[in-house]
Amino acid sequence: MNAPIPEFTLPNPVRPRFERGDRDDAVIVSIGPSHPATHGTIQVIAMLDGERVQRVDVHCGYLHRGFEKECEDHTWHNLIPYVDRLNYCSGLINDFAYCEAVETLMGVEITPRCRYLRTLLSEYSRIADHLTCVAASLMELGAMTAFLYLVMIRDYVYEHLADLTGARVTYTYGRIGGLARDLPEGWLTRLSEILDQYEVFIARIHGLMDRNRIFIDRTRNVGVISTADAINWGFTGPILRSTGANVDLRKDAPYLAYAELDFDVPVGINGDNYDRYYVRMREMDESVYMIRQLIEMLPEGPINVDDRRCTLPDKRLVYTEIESLINHFKLIMEGPDVPVGEVYTAHEAPNGELGFYLVSTGGGTPYKLHVRSPSFVHMGGVARMLEGYQLADIIPTFGSVNMIGGECDR
Amino acid sequence: MTAPILDLVETQLVLPGGEASRSHGMLAIVVPAAAFLDSARRLKSEFGFDLFLDVTAIDWPQRTPRFDVVYHFYSTSHRTRVRLKVRVPQDEPVVDSLVSLYGAAHFMERECHDMYGIVFRGNDDLRPILLYEGFEGHPLRKDYPKLQEQPLVPYRS
């Protein structure tokens, strides 16, 4: 007689919204939260009628790492690595958006070279993010070749950025008042080479995917959302643009050097998955065009603004002068002294509007730091794009929404 | 260079008991809690602030209305933003919910409730979204210690 096996129960971290379907044969399936197609950390509880999705309950929060609470304990400088890991596919844009928010609060104006370089690197990061998104969503549809091509190009970009910043994925390159270091020798030459190779690879992807019957069947008229719905549910970025709305912060409220650049904003027609894929592909082309203009326009000059409140002094001075030593010490130990106030700064991240809301009560640490993350808001509205379609349509739709867990859950 | 719509908003939306200020290019209006839903409705329908960006709260433990619930709106037609603040006390942190106006409010209000404990009257789905079932407390309040973990799975010895 065997001893009774003790029941091994694990607590369920979420409470789904519906317990049973309205029909006896409706099946409730939990997709995720450890699932390749939901990019790891989203749980989609779907009520199915056969293969058709009737209702969907999206659960996020499985990657909530306590970013905002953690930041209240660090100085304004020390929390830049945390900011990096929000949208980890395009780490530089987070850096620059945050640094610009603090610079606005402090009243610091960055140098022209820094402004152009930040714009160039933002567009470079946008390319990396869109490459990752398109690669992952194509792989989930079965197109391994396209994935391998895109990840190869993305690897060139990563190695190139590692030349500049020291890291491949999470750079921590932005500083309050400027950047960590200037461009190394030959960096711009290699950049032009990578952009040329990018065009070769992207032409292959266009050839593989654009008129591919299977791809069109799986993505055309799937996950459709109208402009009014999209704005009501808070969508921004390529998803809103794929519905036909011309909303882009780089044109509407230009920041950094975007006002001086000549570029188009690709806009879709239908609001379906195919449009989102194509909007992202065209946005990458526009980014390449912008980077080529910026390489010509990049001025000479210092990277960091010469302001003792936020910029670390030169190492030679730190070791020889007492004022620089104390300045360096204070900046590292206590953080830059940011005046009392609050600011909301938003940049056009590859996913949409990435906003930083900072509240400062003086001193070197933030009182409150809130991130308006586009992925989180999109998770609220993605149910509209999933309900009514097939179970297998969840995969391309989720891939096209580009939910990044670090940004969604913070 | 502020948009002319903001001047209109400032003159028309500031009610007795509220105040308006501009900081770093953004108009911030403090609205009394009772008039909040009407102000938001006017912002959306009359002034064209159609994109609901964000709701969060600030915890001022030393001040008497302890929480500042902060809303950001964006207008795609006027291309500008506005900030709305509502002050709520600690013993009754209740604000009207915006789910009737914006679908985006569902998730964002759930997050604010999770982190601060603000109750949104009218949003019937305030389940934990970033935290999990069984988590007690509201972590972003200033009196919640950062290192206080509430593990769901007992640690291996």
Next chain:
Amino acid sequence: MAGTTIPIRSAGAPSPAFEYFSTKKDEFVGWARKFSLFPYPFVTACCAMEFMAVSSSPYDTDRFGAALPRFSPRQSDLLMVVGTVTHKQAPILLKVYEQMCEPKWVMAFGACATSGGFYQNYAAVAGIDKIIPVDVYVPGCPPRPETVIDAIMMLQDRIAGSHHPIVTKTF
């Protein structure tokens, strides 16, 4: 002195021939298992970018036999925990680990899986070895693909040198 013999082995020990055969069996099974790892990529956060990079050219894990991910715990033997595990995700990690069949190995990929990284707060688990036993830790935030390959090779050395009971509990 005549007559006394000192035994080399105790009375019930298996014979040298058996031990030789058993060692060869372990080597063979170890070789087979180490070159056919089926990872379950338990992907959560930023390390996913490096996991994608190490799975594709030019860092290819297919050279090591560890290319085909199996997204079902029943079909995989290497649980790669890629990224931060939070308290909300911990029951899921434990469930996936428990559902895997023996033999199974766990790789803690990245600083967050190894020790919690720099997230020391209410939400993140300070290292997955608080929940499941770990075989190899990969440092880095995120680790370079070469580091991951080094970790796979280290794990392969461990698999090659360990005891593989396949017929009974001891043999």
